[in-house]
Amino acid sequence: MELRTLRYFVAVAEELHFGRAAARLHMSQPPLSRAIKQLEADVGAVLLLRSSAGVTLTPAGTVLLDEARTLLDQADRIRVRVAAAAGAATITVGILGDSSDRGAMRLATAYRRRHPGVEVRIREADLTDPTCGLRAGLVDIALTRAPFDETGLTVHQLRADPVGAVLRTDDPLAARHARHDGLQLADLADRRWFQFPDGTDPVWQSYWNGGEPREGPVVRAVQECLQAVLWNGTVGMIPLGHTPPEELTVVPLTDMAPSRVVAAWNEGDTNPLIQPFVRIATAAYR
Structure with missing residues (x-):
């Protein structure tokens, strides 16, 4: 089992919807469906039940979801520890306007607990820059609200507010x-x-x-x-x-x-701290 395929499965299992999972993963739905079918073939068990009412987890899928989360979390820890050993254990986060969002508070607590060796620098932006300094290279990732011009950026939805x-x-x-x-x-x-x-x-x-x-x-x-x-x-x-x-x-x-709460970062950024941050944010804002 590849980590990428496990990430696909976790997204579908958490969203219980292939369309929403595909949007979250920034991919189209057909390759996602093929990847899940291949994963089911690899483990020799049906993981998801698909019906007109939606998607549900089988008992085997529930077990795999728990194990996959553990494996992905461990992979994130490895990336962060390697980054720290390479002297790159700092991430700068841009936050838009009101930083009292409860999702951001939960994210800060969870991130500190999982990656205590990472220094997180915060840059609060006003309403004139919804990308919080991304385009100017002032931050590695932004916790902000869409819509805005997404040219050159990867945008991951965390929540939608009326x-x-x-x-x-x-x-x-x-x-x-x-x-x-x-x-x-x-x-x-x-x-x-x-x-x-x-x-x-x-x-x-x-x-x-x-x-x-x-x-x-x-x-x-x-x-x-x-x-x-x-x-x-x-x-x-x-x-x-x-x-x-x-x-x-x-x-x-x-x-x-609705106003979409999103995480955004520069397209193609290889900073190893970004993806672990996004995964923790996804859970914190849910």
Whole structure:
């Protein structure tokens, strides 16, 4: 059994869906299906049951999942120890804006426990650079949010968060929150929205403006966005689950795509610390 094939199997076993697993592995579905069938032939047992209802693990698959995780974790430890022996036991992580995400907290704890010899350097970026310094070579990997221009980058989804509009509590539309109703982007068509400075990734700007050209005050950080709402009545945007000050209300947007939490790194980067970091992050954010 090759480690690569075991990684394929773990992805399918965790996602219980070949399409999602293929997207997570940055590959197409047919070669993934062939690899799993070959693995089943190699071990002489059916590992996954496929049906119209989805994918489920067989008893043999459950055993292999446990063993595969152990083997992959050991392989990651070997890579990290070799990197440390070669004098390369430092990884610089870019984090976007709000570093209080519980997934990031779990990741920090798990990574420190598994790789205590690695020095992790953190660079926090503002909202003007969703890649957190990747393109400038300032970080090895970014924990950030998509969408943005992915040219030259590998992007791995960790989680998807629904998004809401941030409004002043006395805004007439804020009553939708109390009634447990959501908003649609059309409800906010005539409102002023926050803007990022000139030169900001247009894909990123468009997403946070609901896909339409908008006008409003320029902000660089999450707190500046919230203050723009508080002082100017501007429409702000925030992933659900974040708690704003009591003067502000978050109303879910029912027709806006979720905000994807991702890990991103430069395509072809051979830094041996990146893949172990991504695997631990995948589990921490799940």
